[in-house]
Amino acid sequence: MSNPIFRVHPAINFARVGNSEEYYIAPETAAGDLQGASGLMGGLPIKAGTEDTVIEESDLRDGQQRLKRQAARFRLYRYDQSNATYPSGGGREVAIGDVIDGKTVKDIVWMVHLANKKANNYAIASEVTEDGKTVAVEEGIKAYENGGHPPARNREEFGSDLDTTERLSKLVIDPGPRTIAAADRDQPPVVPFSRQSEPSYVDRQGQVQQVADYPVSFPDDHGLPMFNPNGSIRTLGELTLEKGSGRLLVLGGYGLAAGWDENGQAPRLNDAIDNDNWFDDVSDGPVNATVVFEDGSCVEAVGGWVITTDPAYAPQTRNVVSAWDDVFNTWVEQLGLVPALFANGQYNPDYLPSFDDDILPILHAAMLQQWNTNLPDAAIQGHRFMGHITASDDPQQKIPSFRNLIRDPNDESQFEQGGKLMPLSLGDAMKSFLTVSKTQYFMLDQWYNRRFSRQSVTYGPGERLDRAVLQNCLGGRYSPGIEVTFIVRDVNLYRQDWQGATGPFRINQAPLDYSQAKRDKPFLGVGYIPLRQAAVQPGDLSKFMALPWHTDYNSCATHTPDPNPAGNNTLYWSWPAQRPVAVYPASQCSYDRSAGQWNLGGQLYSVRGDEGQGTQTPYPQQQGRFQCYFDFVENWQKVGFIIQGLRIPDGKGGNYGADKFLEIASLFESEGDSVPAWPTAFMPGYQPPKNCGPD
Numbered sequence: 001m002s003n004p005i006f007r008v009h010p011a012i013n014f015a016r017v018g019n020s021e022e023y024y025i026a027p028e029t030a031a032g033d034l035q036g037a038s039g040l041m042g043g044l045p046i047k048a049g050t051e052d053t054v055i056e057e058s059d060l061r062d063g064q065q066r067l068k069r070q071a072a073r074f075r076l077y078r079y080d081q082s083n084a085t086y087p088s089g090g091g092r093e094v095a096i097g098d099v100i101d102g103k104t105v106k107d108i109v110w111m112v113h114l115a116n117k118k119a120n121n122y123a124i125a126s127e128v129t130e131d132g133k134t135v136a137v138e139e140g141i142k143a144y145e146n147g148g149h150p151p152a153r154n155r156e157e158f159g160s161d162l163d164t165t166e167r168l169s170k171l172v173i174d175p176g177p178r179t180i181a182a183a184d185r186d187q188p189p190v191v192p193f194s195r196q197s198e199p200s201y202v203d204r205q206g207q208v209q210q211v212a213d214y215p216v217s218f219p220d221d222h223g224l225p226m227f228n229p230n231g232s233i234r235t236l237g238e239l240t241l242e243k244g245s246g247r248l249l250v251l252g253g254y255g256l257a258a259g260w261d262e263n264g265q266a267p268r269l270n271d272a273i274d275n276d277n278w279f280d281d282v283s284d285g286p287v288n289a290t291v292v293f294e295d296g297s298c299v300e301a302v303g304g305w306v307i308t309t310d311p312a313y314a315p316q317t318r319n320v321v322s323a324w325d326d327v328f329n330t331w332v333e334q335l336g337l338v339p340a341l342f343a344n345g346q347y348n349p350d351y352l353p354s355f356d357d358d359i360l361p362i363l364h365a366a367m368l369q370q371w372n373t374n375l376p377d378a379a380i381q382g383h384r385f386m387g388h389i390t391a392s393d394d395p396q397q398k399i400p401s402f403r404n405l406i407r408d409p410n411d412e413s414q415f416e417q418g419g420k421l422m423p424l425s426l427g428d429a430m431k432s433f434l435t436v437s438k439t440q441y442f443m444l445d446q447w448y449n450r451r452f453s454r455q456s457v458t459y460g461p462g463e464r465l466d467r468a469v470l471q472n473c474l475g476g477r478y479s480p481g482i483e484v485t486f487i488v489r490d491v492n493l494y495r496q497d498w499q500g501a502t503g504p505f506r507i508n509q510a511p512l513d514y515s516q517a518k519r520d521k522p523f524l525g526v527g528y529i530p531l532r533q534a535a536v537q538p539g540d541l542s543k544f545m546a547l548p549w550h551t552d553y554n555s556c557a558t559h560t561p562d563p564n565p566a567g568n569n570t571l572y573w574s575w576p577a578q579r580p581v582a583v584y585p586a587s588q589c590s591y592d593r594s595a596g597q598w599n600l601g602g603q604l605y606s607v608r609g610d611e612g613q614g615t616q617t618p619y620p621q622q623q624g625r626f627q628c629y630f631d632f633v634e635n636w637q638k639v640g641f642i643i644q645g646l647r648i649p650d651g652k653g654g655n656y657g658a659d660k661f662l663e664i665a666s667l668f669e670s671e672g673d674s675v676p677a678w679p680t681a682f683m684p685g686y687q688p689p690k691n692c693g694p695d
Contacts, residue, residue, distance in 0.1 A: 004100055005079040006301035007091070008289050009462030010469045011505040014483055015237065015308040016070035017255040017282060019230075019637045020062040023069040024048055024055050025249070030471035031577075032318030032364035039658030040646050041364075043316040043472050045070055049243065056647040060665045067255075067637045071240075072306050074248040076108055076289050077462040083503045086337050091460035094291065096182055096246055106183070107292040110248045111202045112306065113177035113512070114193050114236045114283040115524060115539030118547040119154055120162055120171035123274040124480045126150040138273075138479055138562070140429030140486040144530040153547065154276045168522035169215070170222050172539065173236065173279060176214040176523070177201045177514060180239045182246030193283075194235035201514040202290045206298030213519040219279045225261040229633060229694065233258050236283040237308060248289075252308025253281030257548035257633045269629045270691040272555035273480060273546040280548035282308045285538030286509045305507040307541055309483045310549050312472065312578070313606070314372055314642040316661065318365035319577040320423045321436055321476030323484050324467055329437040330489050331504055335496055342439070352453040353443040355391040359452065361471070362440060363389050365577070366422070371642055371661035372580035373573055374603055376677040379424075395448045402448045409435035416565045418572070426477055426572045429486065432561035433572070434476050466505055474578040479562075480552070482578050485544045490530050510535035554607065554632035557581045557624035560682050569681045571621055580606040581624050582675045583640070583663040586648050586656060598645075598656060603675040606639060607632070610669045619686040620676070628692040640666025 014026055024045040029035060031043030044054035048071070061067055077091040078100065098105045125136035126143045127150070143150050152160045158167045176199030178191045191197055199214040220232050237252040259267035259278040267277040288303040331337035341351045353359060367387025370380045389398050399405065407414045407421045414421065415431040425434040436444070446452055459467065478486040487493050498504040510527065517523050527537035546552030556574035558581060573581055588601025605624035609615040614631045617623060626632045640663040645656025648664055656662055 002080055002101055005082060005501045006094065006289070006291055006299055007077050007079060007462060007503055008074055008287055008301050008304035009077055009091075010074070010304060010465040011503075012305045012307065012466070012507065013072040013074060013250075013287075013469050014070070014473065015072040015250050015252040015306060016311050017252050017308060018067040018069035018311060019254050020064075020066035020068045022048075022062045023071045023251055024059055025071050025073050026469065027054075027315055027472055028052065028073070028465060028468055030318070030361070030468040031316050032361055032368060038646065041316045041644055042468070043318070044643065044647065045315060054647065057643070057649065057664045060641055065667060067311065069251050069254075070312070071249040071251045073242065074110070074250070074287055074304055074306075075462070075465075076291070076301055077460075079503075082500045084499060086504055087457060087459045087463045089458045089460050089463075091462040093461065096185070103293040103295055103297065105291060106294045108182035108246060109179055109202050109206060109208065109290045109292060110182065110239065111177055111179045111288045111290070112239055112248075112250055113285040113538040114175065114306070114308070115285055115537070116173035116236065116279070116281065116283045117171075117524070117527070117539035117543035118545065119279055120167050121153060121543040122150045122162075123153050124150065124544070124546065125274060138429045140478060141490060141530050142430060149529065153274060156276065162526045165522060168525065169217060172217060172522065172524055173219065173233065173281075173283070174215070174217045174522075174524055174539070175199070175236055176211060176216055176517070178239055179208050180241060180248070181208070182241060185241050185244055185246035188241035188243055190238050190240045192235050192238040199514070199517075202288070203515075206290045206292040209515070211514050211517050214514070214517045215519055215521060215523055217522070219258055219260070225264075226258060227261050227266045228256075228258045229630075230256050232256075233279055233281045236281055248287065250287065250306045250308075252283065255636060256281045257550055266630075266693040268691045269551065269633070269693055272551050275547055275551060278548050280550070282310075282542050282545070282549060283539060284308065284542040286507070302502050302506060303509055305509070305541070307483060309542070309545075310553055311639070313639055314577060314580050314661075315472065316644055317368045317372055317577040317580075317642060318361060318471070319474050319476065319575075320362060320365040320369070320425070321434065321440065322471045323473035323475045323488060324470035325437045325440055326475040327470055327488050327505060329439040330491065332439050334491050335494070335498065335504070337498075337504055347442045349451075351446065352451055353446050354453050354455060354457050355447065356454075357457045358443040359447045362436065362444065363387055368661065369424075369576055372576040372583065372606075374582035374675045374678050379678070391454050395450065399448070402444075406441070406444065407433060407435045409438050409441050416563075418561065418565065418568060418570060423476075424572065425576065426479070426559060426561055426574050428477050429479055430563070432563055432565055437476070474575055477575060479574070480545055482553070482575065484541060487528075487530050487541065487544055492531060492533055493528065493536065507536050507541070510537045512537070548633065550633045550636050551629045553579060553636070554625050554629060557605075557607070558621065558680065560621070571680045571682060580642055580663075582606070583642055584660070585640070585666065585670050586645075586662040586664050587670055589656065589662065591650075598660065600660070604663075604670060605675060606663065608668045608671070609635075611671055617686070619683045620680040621682045622686060622688060628689065630693045638667035640664060640668070
């Protein structure tokens with residue numbers, strides 16, 4: 001007997017909200033990675049019902065122009081030995097009927113538990129005294145040092161102790177666990193995370209058990225008058241199977257935000273990140289699988305995790321610093337992931353990064369930023385230049401001013417240096433400007449000194465999925481972020497015994513005994529807190545995000561830095577790869593037959609009100625967003641997508657080409673404020689409204 005190890009992959013995956021019942025599947029290639037001779041970039045979602053056919057314009061919305069949701073697809077892999085090094089290069093997908101050590105796989109029973117704990121968590125912003133005044137400051141993980149934490153959300157109504165029965169009952173959205181059996185793959189059921197579906201779990205014998213007494217909780221359940229502008233939050237999504245294969249599909253909610261009425265009025269919505277009395281329907285939780293054999297025995301796999309979050313409006317545009325870069329940096333520097341790269345507190349100068357895997361993604365990310373921002377022509381040419389560098393080029397000839405161009409994460413004085421240092425984006429909590437990770441910087445420096453490999457790294461199929469899905473998410477600037485936040489840099493978030501059966505990048509999942517659930521007692525507790533050792537429960541990753549997510553997305557177009565260096569008046573972008581600011585609509589492009597080329601139309605803001613209503617403002621720092629937070633709650637689903645021209649039909653039997661990334665499927669009219677070229681400056685005098693809800 002070889003005692004095989006079973007693991008769910010990806011280790012972390014992302015579903016995304018939409019207001020349609022229909023869906024596509026999360027991308028399994030990385031944004032910015034070339035996929036072949038056609039020039040198609042990775043990062044595109046996959047058409048439902050297919051293995052790897054990527055979407056095009058017509059697949060983003062349903063027949064009623066509602067935004068499709070993104071399903072997270074999970075697979076089960078078998079490993080013949082535990083990890084000794086990373087990457088292992090191993091792993092084979094498991095399917096029903098496989099014979100493993102003489103035993104036939106009869107079924108794979110999936111179990112998922114989604115929850116939303118946002119309202120029962122600490123705020124993003126801490127209260128800090130400066131010059132005798134109490135101000136809100138985003139400190140990130142620093143706020144949790146020495147046993148500290150920011151103030152609790154909803155503390156005026158429910159107090160500051162997160163562990164009270166009242167808070168856990170009323171502020172946590174918890175439908176409980178759900179199961180689905182891969183044996184039903186030919187006629188996949190839909191199992192919702194709602195009151196219409198009874199909670200269930202898998203016991204140690206591989207049997208599904210119902211939990212009739214699970215304390216299911218939704219915001220409408222507590223006898224308080226609700227404000228539901230787009231409908232009640234009655235589900236966090238559902239489970240289903242990929243027909244024929246039995247792979248798991250997890251779908252999230254519908255992009256809803258709702259709150260408790262305040263004296264007969266809509267609840268106040270007056271902050272970009274922390275709004276009391278509000279809920280949304282994003283969530284997260286563990287994804288487990290039990291392998292059941294025909295002889296009645298069973299084996300529990302190493303589980304994964306799913307996070308449901310905002311739509312990815314520019315799926316092929318890579319972040320210069322992705323979530324993968326932060327996760328990888330943490331594992332390299334603190335958990336001994338690649339000793340040949342980093343050991344004994346230092347990077348190894350003899351380590352040779354792979355050009356294709358470690359360098360080219362950063363260069364392509366820089367190239368792609370031009371399609372989501374209002375760069376001037378000279379900067380656009382510079383970004384394009386970066387994207388065309390190859391492994392055969394001499395980096396010192398291509399970029400002679402490398403050390404004067406790339407902001408050094410090892411030099412704190414550069415955190416406040418803006419100008420034209422790269423990356424040209426706002427920084428993380430307590431940092432004015434963005435830097436690449438320390439691992440990225442080391443890799444770039446090795447390449448610049450001509451110490452790199454032209455060979456690609458060999459990843460196993462599950463390892464490749466782990467990496468790709470995180471490469472498609474935001475990193476670097478967690479203020480608080482979109483999919484994940486600063487907690488990905490905390491080793492306490494993960495299972496650290498990775499060199500055994502677990503493998504790397506696994507969330508430190510809390511063991512939960514569902515047989516002990518009681519109807520009159522909250523099942524989930526406070527759970528994970530940064531820099532503590534408490535294990536991670538359902539809802540513990542998404543709870544550190546903005547509440548509701550809509551206000552943060554609306555706000556993060558352009559800003560001055562925070563903290564703002566003395567004398568700076570220039571506006572910079574927050575998350576242009578994940579939250580596009582200025583875009584080129586395909587509808588505005590025209591074809592010049594005499595020149596044989598497409599001409600781009602003028603840029604528009606990605607977020608724009610019809611005929612300027614709701615977004616129009618003379619103040620540069622407020623452009624590209626609704627002036628009322630509530631307007632984005634009502635209009636988020638109108639935002640268009642930026643995808644490569646190869647996947648946009650031009651109506652003449654062709655497409656817009658590989659060299660353009662254009663906005664399509666926007667429900668906003670193609671009008672709005674003109675978009676000036678960067679740099680733009682803060683105009684004093686304007687104060688955005690604190691609260692302007694529905695009439």
